[in-house]
Amino acid sequence: MKALGCFVLAVTCAWGQSPVQRAPARAANIRNPMEGDEKARRAGARLFARECAECHGSNREGYGNAPPLRRTEIYQAPPGALFWVLRNGSLARGMPSFAHLPEPQRWQIVTFLGTPGFP
Amino acid sequence: MSCNRVLAIFLFLPACWAAEGPFIITYTHQMEEPRNLEVTTKNVTGKPGDGNRFVGSALEFEYGVNGWWTTEWYLNGQITKSDSTLFTGYRWEHRFRLLPREHWINPVLYVEFENISGADKALLEVVGHDGEEDLTAPNSEARAEKKRELEAKLILGSHFKGWTIAENFIAEKNIKHEPYEFGYAVGVSRPLALAARPDRCNLCPENFQVGVEMYGGLGTHDDFGLRETSHYVAPTVAWTLASGTTFRVSPAFGVTDTSAGFLLRFGVSYEFAQFGRRRR
Numbered sequence: 372m373k374a375l376g377c378f379v380l381a382v383t384c385a386w387g388q389s390p391v392q393r394a395p396a397r398a399a400n401i402r403n404p405m406e407g408d409e410k411a412r413r414a415g416a417r418l419f420a421r422e423c424a425e426c427h428g429s430n431r432e433g434y435g436n437a438p439p440l441r442r443t444e445i446y447q448a449p450p451g452a453l454f455w456v457l458r459n460g461s462l463a464r465g466m467p468s469f470a471h472l473p474e475p476q477r478w479q480i481v482t483f484l485g486t487p488g489f490p
Numbered sequence: 491m492s493c494n495r496v497l498a499i500f501l502f503l504p505a506c507w508a509a510e511g512p513f514i515i516t517y518t519h520q521m522e523e524p525r526n527l528e529v530t531t532k533n534v535t536g537k538p539g540d541g542n543r544f545v546g547s548a549l550e551f552e553y554g555v556n557g558w559w560t561t562e563w564y565l566n567g568q569i570t571k572s573d574s575t576l577f578t579g580y581r582w583e584h585r586f587r588l589l590p591r592e593h594w595i596n597p598v599l600y601v602e603f604e605n606i607s608g609a610d611k612a613l614l615e616v617v618g619h620d621g622e623e624d625l626t627a628p629n630s631e632a633r634a635e636k637k638r639e640l641e642a643k644l645i646l647g648s649h650f651k652g653w654t655i656a657e658n659f660i661a662e663k664n665i666k667h668e669p670y671e672f673g674y675a676v677g678v679s680r681p682l683a684l685a686a687r688p689d690r691c692n693l694c695p696e697n698f699q700v701g702v703e704m705y706g707g708l709g710t711h712d713d714f715g716l717r718e719t720s721h722y723v724a725p726t727v728a729w730t731l732a733s734g735t736t737f738r739v740s741p742a743f744g745v746t747d748t749s750a751g752f753l754l755r756f757g758v759s760y761e762f763a764q765f766g767r768r769r770r
Contacts, residue, residue, distance in 0.1 A: 459592050462558050
């Protein structure tokens with residue numbers, strides 16, 4: 372009974388975590404090879420408008436189940452964790468995987484997401 | 491709902507990127523994004539040995555129900571030179587993503603019901619002993635044959651360093667009599683550039699994807715194997731405009747005596763974002 376209680380508690384806690392928080396440490400520690408690259412940030416903005424804005428809003432304000440991305444948790448998230456979320460999605464929350472985008476394009480989006488106030 | 495209202499819904503829906511890769515026959519594990527509607531035409535033209543040139547078409551409506559379930563509705567038709575133009579039936583299919591996260595190999599289960607006539611020439615898959623002979627019967631005879639079939643596919647897909655690799659294993663059964671028929675489709679593709687450019691453009695290399703598909707029949711459950719089966723090798727190219735419209739073209743070359751010698755496949759896709767969702 373105690374074990375079942377712990378399991379339920381663990382599942383409840385995991386459910387409450389955002390997809391970024393669920394990224395394994397090994398994935399979160401991967402560095403963004405395009406960090407600080409202005410061209411990558413601009414390309415990321417274009418990719419965001421194309422791939423993500425329809426759910427998260429063109430100003431990253433969020434809508435419905437899609438959370439806002441213009442917030443401290445995202446700006447301060449390890450780039451590797453954002454990359455992990457893009458690769459795996461979060462099916463339970465309705466976010467599909469974006470693994471079909473080549474890795475450099477996913478890093479471009481991460482570069483854009485990590486930049487406060489842009490656009 | 492009036493026609494004007496339906497038209498208005500389509501006109502004012504935002505379009506989005508319909509870049510699902512260059513494959514026309516092979517499915518990857520990529521699902522339609524939730525609540526997006528993609529409209530695609532898939533066409534094939536060819537001239538079977540003793541038959542007349544034909545154009546087979548399928549109009550496809552693909553909808554993302556949620557992150558792990560995509561459903562598609564097809565309306566099929568064909569035109570045969572010196573013969574007639576026919577509506578040949580419909581297909582309804584579902585794809586279910588089996589694993590929630592991305593892995594080296596990602597399985598998707600596909601199930602489909604199709605209600606088509608023997609005159610259907612959309613050739614969306616090759617199974618059993620399908621061959622060039624099936625394309626030569628006059629429409630008036632071929633349309634009399636009713637095909638109500640169930641089809642299942644195991645779709646396996648991988649993405650590796652910009653490459654997309656997909657394998658499909660197909661089992662099909664006419665619900666009345668006919669034996670189980672089997673087939674396969676495999677494909678590999680890659681965009682011409684992996685990183686995106688910062689500026690909007692139509693001709694950037696990342697907007698082009700090239701690949702090659704191979705598909706064919708594997709006989710039936712009592713005659714399994716490659717004997718008297720058709721197989722095709724098909725290079726394929728997709729070009730996605732900045733507006734999101736994707737064009738695909740794929741010449742397919744038959745590699746066995748049973749296959750049609752040459753088929754040209756082509757199609758266009760356009761995706762409507764957040765179909766049926768109230769806009770802000």
